[in-house]
Amino acid sequence: MLALVAxxxxxxxxxxxxxxIAPGAVWQDTDGNKIDAHGGGVVKRGDTFYWxxxxxxxxxxxMYSSTDLLNWKNLGSQASSVTGMWRPKIAKPNxxxxxxxxxxxxxxxxxxxxxxxxxxxxxxxxxPPNDYSYSDTGMFYDESSGKKTWYLLxxxxxxxxxINRLNADGAVGDQVSNLIAGAYEAPGIVKADNVYFLIVSGxxxxxxxxxxxxxxxxxxxxxxGGSDIAPAAENTYGSQNTFELTIKGSQATTYIYxxxxxxxxxxxxxxxxxxxxxxxTGAKTIQLQYHAMWKVDVxxxxxxxxxxxxRYEAEDADLSGRSVVKGCDHCLSKRSVHQGYSSEVTFRxxxxxxxxxxxxxxxxxxNPEAGEAHILVNDEPAINISSLNSRxxxxxxxxxxxxxxxxxxxxxxxxxxxxxxxxVSVDGIELFEQDDEEx
Numbered sequence: 001m002l003a004l005v006a007x008x009x010x011x012x013x014x015x016x017x018x019x020x021i022a023p024g025a026v027w028q029d030t031d032g033n034k035i036d037a038h039g040g041g042v043v044k045r046g047d048t049f050y051w052x053x054x055x056x057x058x059x060x061x062x063m064y065s066s067t068d069l070l071n072w073k074n075l076g077s078q079a080s081s082v083t084g085m086w087r088p089k090i091a092k093p094n095x096x097x098x099x100x101x102x103x104x105x106x107x108x109x110x111x112x113x114x115x116x117x118x119x120x121x122x123x124x125x126x127x128p129p130n131d132y133s134y135s136d137t138g139m140f141y142d143e144s145s146g147k148k149t150w151y152l153l154x155x156x157x158x159x160x161x162x163i164n165r166l167n168a169d170g171a172v173g174d175q176v177s178n179l180i181a182g183a184y185e186a187p188g189i190v191k192a193d194n195v196y197f198l199i200v201s202g203x204x205x206x207x208x209x210x211x212x213x214x215x216x217x218x219x220x221x222x223x224x225g226g227s228d229i230a231p232a233a234e235n236t237y238g239s240q241n242t243f244e245l246t247i248k249g250s251q252a253t254t255y256i257y258x259x260x261x262x263x264x265x266x267x268x269x270x271x272x273x274x275x276x277x278x279x280x281t282g283a284k285t286i287q288l289q290y291h292a293m294w295k296v297d298v299x300x301x302x303x304x305x306x307x308x309x310x311r312y313e314a315e316d317a318d319l320s321g322r323s324v325v326k327g328c329d330h331c332l333s334k335r336s337v338h339q340g341y342s343s344e345v346t347f348r349x350x351x352x353x354x355x356x357x358x359x360x361x362x363x364x365x366x367n368p369e370a371g372e373a374h375i376l377v378n379d380e381p382a383i384n385i386s387s388l389n390s391r392x393x394x395x396x397x398x399x400x401x402x403x404x405x406x407x408x409x410x411x412x413x414x415x416x417x418x419x420x421x422x423x424v425s426v427d428g429i430e431l432f433e434q435d436d437e438e439x
Contacts, residue, residue, distance in 0.1 A: 018070040019434070020293040020306055020358060022399040023237060023273040024261050024391030029064060029074045037062050038260050038270055039087035041139055041243035045115070049298075052078065052090045052099065053242075056268040061088040061099050063116065068298055069247075079110050079119040087242065089139035091149050091166060098122070098170050100151060105133035107153070107172055127164065127172060133157050136201075138243065140189035142219065150176070150219060152187035154200070159183050161200055163219060177221035179214055186211070189219075190244035190255055193281040198223055199257070201240045206262040208235040215284040229257070229277075230288045237290055238394055239273035249301020255279055256296070257288055261390040271390045276303050292360060292397040293432070306358065306432040310351055314414075314426040318346040323426075330396070331362075331427045339424040344415040347429055352404025357434060361385065361398045361414065362427035368393030371418015377402060378411055396427070 018028070027035045040053025048065050051072060055062040060083050064072040078099060079085070085108055088101035099110040099119050107127060110119035126133055138152035140163075149166040161184050165173040184200035191197070196216045202209040210232045214223040230236050239259030247254045259273040275288045276296070296303050314337040315325045321343030328336035337345050363373065373392060374382045386392040388400045404410045416424045 020295050020399075020432075021070065021274050022293050022358070022389070022401070023239075023275055023290070024271050024395075025389040025399050025401065026387075027072075027272060029072050031074060033074065034268070035064060035072055035074075035272070036268065037064055038262075038266070039136075039242050040258075041089040042245050042258070043090055043092060043141070045092075050075075050090065050115075052088050054086055054088055054101070056266070056270065058083040059085050061085055061101065061110070061119070063090075070295060075116055078112075078117055082108075082110065082119070082121070085110075086135070087137050089137065089243070091139065091170075092141060092147070096170060098166075100137065100139065100166075100172075102134050102137050105135055105155070105157075107134055107137070107151075109170060109172070111170060122170060123172075125172070127153070127175075129175065130158075132160070136185040136187065138187040138189070140191075140244075142191065143246075144191065144194075145219075150189070152189065152198075154185040154187055156185070156203070161185075161187050161198070163189075176219055177216070177223070179221075179223045181214070181223070181226060184212070186241045188241050188244045188258075190246060190277070190279070190286075192253075192255065192279045195281045195284065197244075197279065197284075197286055199229060199241045199244065199286070201236070206264055206266055208238045208240055208262070210234075211236040211241050211259075213286045225284055227285050229286045230290070234290075237273050237275065237288065238391055244277075247296055247298055247301050249297065249299055252301035252303075254296045254301045254303055263390075269387070269390075273391075292391075292395070292399050293358060308430055309433045310431045312347045312350060312429045312431075314345050314347075314428045318348065320344045320346070326425075328425065328427065333428075336428075337426040339414075339416060339426055342415075342417075343424075344413050345426050346411060346413045348411050349408045350404065350410040350412050350429070351408050351431060352406055352410045353434065354403070354406035356401055356403055358399055358401050358432045359412075360430040360432070361392075361400060362396060362430065363398070363414070364396055364425045364427075365393045365416075366421070366423040371416055371422030371424075373414065373416045373424060375400075376411075376413040376415070378405065382415070397430075 037053025063075040091098040111122040112118040161179040167173040183203040186201035214225040243258040245256040255277040261271040263269040323343040
């Protein structure tokens with residue numbers, strides 16, 4: 001197994017601005033460190049978004065801030081004495097400031113006199129009507145109905161998804177509705193045109209599954225439906241729901257699905273999958289709109305995607321080992337390099353800028369569990385591409401952010417290791433135009 005390389009492989013460790021949301025890729029904060037906010041949620045105060053989630057090291061609530069949903073500043077732990085708190089969500093101010101999550105399968109609420117930091121335990125309870133314990137929790141802010149806040153709860157011990165109001169004093173109030181339709185967890189709600197949509201995940205541990213959506217004309221239910229929010233084979237693009245964020249812009253309203261791309265233990269190598277949602281209020285359906293890279297203008301609400309600057313086809317690269325050129329119906333050039341065990345494709349004269357830039361590696365694998373792809377940039381050691389993007393091996397286009405030498409002087413070698421029947425079809429490498437944030 002090839003050794004993993006530290007972020008000094010030109011993984012863009014500088015604090016230059018981020019330019020795109022790349023689902024499944026390693027996201028870094030403004031200090032160049034990997035963002036650590038799993039099972040989280042986002043609130044907006046003024047012109048600033050605040051993302052709170054669990055730090056992988058001890059499950060304490062960690063907060064980040066951003067004005068564009070791209071560049072996130074680490075604001076640190078919000079309750080340094082609290083550990084083992086899963087899926088924290090922050091409630092909008094109602095006299096004080098509150099964080100809610102799950103600890104030891106109890107509902108844990110933390111309170112602070114200030115928005116940032118200083119949170120300490122207020123209550124740790126099971127809830128009526130049946131004194132259930134809870135494992136996955138969510139939150140929904142109903143801006144259009146009196147700015148009410150609702151707490152969403154599920155458990156590994158029972159198959160009831162329930163919705164409770166949050167009282168003005170910070171206590172978790174009465175249950176207003178529930179969903180009893182299967183083994184579900186990881187709840188979140190989004191509202192569009194007065195229709196409430198409840199998104200849930202199946203119970204498959206850290207393994208992703210087809211997340212479902214149910215709908216209702218009232219927060220009080222009843223909830224009906226149960227359709228997939230993405231093609232079933234994609235397993236919600238390798239993620240599990242945690243929160244839904246609505247951006248109401250001057251030109252469009254964009255609904256954002258926030259999901260976690262968990263590793264096998266819910267640990268530090270877990271990444272994030274955020275995608276725009278297409279909501280059909282007539283059909284009562286939601287479909288995630290998958291894009292390898294995208295962003296939303298938080299002022300206008302308009303979604304955009306990067307433009308291609310240059311593309312390098314695999315069949316034009318230097319081939320070694322058991323690499324051969326074959327026909328490829330889905331490839332842009334209708335040809336790709338079929339790469340067997342211990343083979344390499346070397347792209348030369350790749351254009352770099354000397355600063356962070358996005359590249360997309362286009363390839364398919366026969367079985368993501370049977371091996372892994374790796375890349376070598378110039379004279380740097382090899383690195384497992386899955387450590388740069390958790391979608392690697394599961395999707396055709398894998399965005400990776402690298403820093404290349406300025407000019408047409410870079411060499412990128414794509415190879416693979418694994419079982420002898422592990423096969424890779426390499427299409428090419430794509431460079432994207434840089435945004436102002438990257439220049």
